[in-house]
Every structure is written in C-alpha cells, then in structure tokens.
Amino acid sequence: xxxxxxELLRELAERGSVAAVAKATHRTPSAVSQQLKILEREAGTxxxxxxxxxLALTGSGRxxxxxxxxxxxxxxxxxxxxxxxxxxxxxxVSVAIFPTxxxxxxxxxxxxxxxxxxxxxxxxxxxxxxxxxxxxxxDFDVVVAxxxxxxxxxxxxGLTTVPLLREPLxxxxxxxxxxxxxxxxxxADLEGETWIGVPAGYPYDWVYREIERLTGxxxxxxxxxxxxxxxxxxxxxxxxxxxxxxxxSKGARDDMVVIPVExxxxxxxxxxxxxxxxAERPSVRRVVDxxxxxxxxxxxxxxxx
Numbered sequence: 001x002x003x004x005x006x007e008l009l010r011e012l013a014e015r016g017s018v019a020a021v022a023k024a025t026h027r028t029p030s031a032v033s034q035q036l037k038i039l040e041r042e043a044g045t046x047x048x049x050x051x052x053x054x055l056a057l058t059g060s061g062r063x064x065x066x067x068x069x070x071x072x073x074x075x076x077x078x079x080x081x082x083x084x085x086x087x088x089x090x091x092x093v094s095v096a097i098f099p100t101x102x103x104x105x106x107x108x109x110x111x112x113x114x115x116x117x118x119x120x121x122x123x124x125x126x127x128x129x130x131x132x133x134x135x136x137x138x139d140f141d142v143v144v145a146x147x148x149x150x151x152x153x154x155x156x157x158g159l160t161t162v163p164l165l166r167e168p169l170x171x172x173x174x175x176x177x178x179x180x181x182x183x184x185x186x187x188a189d190l191e192g193e194t195w196i197g198v199p200a201g202y203p204y205d206w207v208y209r210e211i212e213r214l215t216g217x218x219x220x221x222x223x224x225x226x227x228x229x230x231x232x233x234x235x236x237x238x239x240x241x242x243x244x245x246x247x248x249s250k251g252a253r254d255d256m257v258v259i260p261v262e263x264x265x266x267x268x269x270x271x272x273x274x275x276x277x278x279a280e281r282p283s284v285r286r287v288v289d290x291x292x293x294x295x296x297x298x299x300x301x302x303x304x305x
Contacts (some may be wrong), residue, residue, distance in 0.1 A: 001042045006039070012057065012061075013057055017054050018036075024139065036048060069277070072277035073277045076281055090116070090118030093142060093284055095121055101144045104295075105164075105294045105295060108290075113290060127202070129202050130202070134154045137274060141281070142274055142288060144272055144273075145273050148203070150269035159274060161272065163269065163271050164270040164271055164291060165299055166299075167267065167270065168245075168260065169266040170246045171190065171244075172231070172241060172242045172244040174241075174256060175254065175255045182259055187263045193241050196221070196240040196241070197219070203268060204266075222240055232252055236254075236256040237255070
C-alpha cells in the first residue's frame, strides 16, 4: 500500500470529512476520494462507507488508519536517526501557543532557537476551548495547550503529550477592593461578588463551576472574555473580580492585585501536544526541549519549584 494514501486515510480519521482532508492536503475532494478508492483496492476490503452526504471509516478503515499512524511514526523515527547522524536539527517548526503562554515562553524560546543554525520557528497565538487544542495538531507541529488536569484532557486522541508547567490560578481584585490586603482568600469571602469570566468551555471556566459545586451558588458572571488583558482592564476599573493565571497577571497592573484562594484546587497545567510522527523530528524535539527549559526557568522565577 502506498504510504501517501495511508496518510490520507489517517487524515480522514482525524479530520472527519473528505472536504477537510482536501483543504489540509491542498487537493480537490475528488482527488482525495480517488486516492482512497485506490487504497481500498490495494487493501482488498472496504475502508469507507457512505454516511449521510459524507464518508465514514468502516471498522477495517479505522484499523488501517491506526496502522497509518504507526507507519508515519516509524518513518519519522528513521528519518530522525539519519538526521541526527548527518546534520543538526534544522528546518521550519510551526508552533500554536495561547496568549499567556506566549508571554511567558516565546521570548526565551525564540532566543534559544536563534542559536541553532538552520532552525526556524513560526509561532501564532490561538486560545480555543480546552478540547479543541488537540484539533490544532493537524495543522501545527507543536501545540502549547492548557487544561485543569494535564494529559488526561486529551487522552484517547493518539497524541504525544509533554508536560511543561503547573501554574496556580488566583483571584484578581481591584487594588482598592475591601479584600485586596489579604494574604489569601476563602470561597466565603467571594460570596456576592460580580465576576469577569471566560467563555464556556475555555480553560479555567471549570473553576467557576467548581465554586458553584462547593458553595451551592453560581458565581454572578457579568462579562466573559478569552483575552486576559481585557479581563485585567475591567478588574482594574472596579467592574468585577476574576480568576486569572498567577505568573502573567501578578504585578501586571497597578490597579489590580491577585491573591491565592483556598478551599479549591485552582491550577492549570501547560502541556505540549503533537502528532506522534512529528514528535520524532529532530527539529521538533529541539523546540520542545527549549520550551521545557524555558518553562522550568519561569517556574523557578516564580518560586514554583
């Protein structure tokens, strides 16, 4: 069976439609369908079936798609062994990173990469809902994601996951708030407050649901934003309080303070997500190593190790 056709089957398993595969691989849908039909003849068994107006994998198709992943990993591993022998890590690596992680990690990462001749990183910022981070691995070599429970959030997606950092989530208050001088806060202290939240399903939206579970009262969320800088501005203006990540929010504004909260497990875990074949590339491994080193430096700077 042709390796390139196997890769198309794998893409169909991960992306869910021929149209999505065609867009991602710069082909027409008819060309994708034709290649899949040839692969079926090579395999000697139906790999796809009509479902509604689209195509879905049969049981045989799902098994072969997993085999395609194994083949891709083996090919990348073989290439990595050869590249390690003849050349230093080089080439272009695409990185998707959410904004606050970009603030913390990108300056150091890009300085480190600049010291490796021939290695180039192209980074862009994305901040989707927790489960959607895994979808970005189809289009980026390295995805920096965050979640309340680390690798467990993306279990079953067939991805390589590398832990980077554990960051506390604190309560952000206006600097002149009645609680601003406290060393720590309890959930009872926050009763009746107006909150500036994040969109439903976004990382650390779960904290608000956990507050409701523990107190029996849903937090009164007046506004929701994915951009923490907007949230910080509203908190500083006295329009509410918020849950914010400690490392990038502490000291960010003169009109806002962040204080730890007790009685709830308020942390987020930063991780790297990758397709397993891409994780074998020397250039990708070099970028991930640099991210891990930078994450360790940030943690030490904030006394988190």
